[in-house]
Amino acid sequence: MERADAARNRRAILRAAEELLEAHDLEHVSMDRVAAAAGVGKGTVFHRFGNREGLMRALVEERVLALSAAVESGPAPLGPGAPPAERLAAFFDAVVELATRNVKVMAAFEQASTDRLNSPIYLAWHAHVRELIAAAAPTLDADLIAHLLLGSLHSDLMLHLLRTGETHRLAVGLRSMIETLLR
Structure with a gap:
């Protein structure tokens, strides 16, 4: 079972990535930008998605x-x-x-x-x-x-x-x- 904060972070990261993709091409959607938009650390994004x-x-x-x-x-x-x-x-x-x-x-x-x-x-x-x-x-x-x-x-x-x-x-x-x- 996923912890509540981990589930919340996952949803925030996916939502941030989707919003960035709507506004930019993939080459402008870095893990740094996704992390910042999601309000989490870059390590969280890498840990979760590789x-x-x-x-x-x-x-x-x-x-x-x-x-x-x-x-x-x-x-x-x-x-x-x-x-x-x-x-x-x-x-x-x-x-x-x-x-x-x-x-x-x-x-x-x-x-x-x-x-x-x-x-x-x-x-x-x-x-x-x-x-x-x-x-x-x-x-x-x-x-x-x-x-x-x-x-x-x-x-x-x-x-x-x-x-x-x-x-x-x-x-x-x-x-x-x-x-x-x-x-």
């Missing part, structure tokens, strides 16, 4: 929790009960929606990440996408195709489409790729 990548990961993980819960036990088509192809399309729709609502945080996480392929979020998403592809199209290399589809989310093009408000185009393109792939 480094800037850990801090950005924590911001993203908070946003991903609801999506993860919906995938595991929410209503179909995102949750169990729908055919795999429908679940896969719903998953990518949900990821695009999540990224649309959190462009700056997601972009900061992308920039700060040094080993994205081994992050807990990526590993969980990859496992989910791989399983759905394998169930929908057993002859495909589900592992590789899951990496390719998820890799399309980690691109300058996706970030550009999100920043220019072309999220509908992005979602339609991803659905089209999925439908074509699983035919």
Whole structure:
């Protein structure tokens, strides 16, 4: 169980980081600035998050929790009960929606990440996408195709489409790729 002061500090640090990201690009969001904005010592930020990548990961993980819960036990088509192809399309729709609502945080996480392929979020998403592809199209290399589809989310093009408000185009393109792939 987390102590009350530690929980309060965590919330203050995450809120400060988010507010700084809204006002500045990632290169101007140092651990010093986050600590000062949160009203805690720099050591507290480093102790809690390790480094800037850990801090950005924590911001993203908070946003991903609801999506993860919906995938595991929410209503179909995102949750169990729908055919795999429908679940896969719903998953990518949900990821695009999540990224649309959190462009700056997601972009900061992308920039700060040094080993994205081994992050807990990526590993969980990859496992989910791989399983759905394998169930929908057993002859495909589900592992590789899951990496390719998820890799399309980690691109300058996706970030550009999100920043220019072309999220509908992005979602339609991803659905089209999925439908074509699983035919």
